[in-house]
Amino acid sequence: MPSSPDEAATEHPEITFIGCSRCGTLIAGLDGRYACSGCGWVNEWTEGHRPLPEARRRRT
Ligand SMILES: [Zn+2]
Numbered sequence: 001m002p003s004s005p006d007e008a009a010t011e012h013p014e015i016t017f018i019g020c021s022r023c024g025t026l027i028a029g030l031d032g033r034y035a036c037s038g039c040g041w042v043n044e045w046t047e048g049h050r051p052l053p054e055a056r057r058r059r060t
Contacts (some may be wrong), residue, residue: 018043 013030020027020034022041027034031050035042 014032015028015030016032017026017028018034019025020036020039020041021043023036023039025036025038027036027038029035029043032047033043033045
C-alpha cells in the first residue's frame with residue numbers, strides 16, 4: 001500500500017460556495033479556492049483549506 005492517508009484525502013477536494021467579493025456572484029470553489037467566471041476575481045490561494053500540491057511537505 002504506497003498511498004498515505006494524506007494523499008488519499010487530496011483525492012476528495014471539498015466543494016464550497018462563496019459570494020464573489022468583487023461582484024457578489026455566488027461561485028463554487030474547491031478547497032477554499034475560488035475563481036469568479038463573471039468578473040475574473042480570484043482569491044488568494046493561501047486562503048485555501050490546504051496548501052497547493054507543490055507547496056506541501058517541504059522538507060528542510
Ligand atoms: Zn465576480
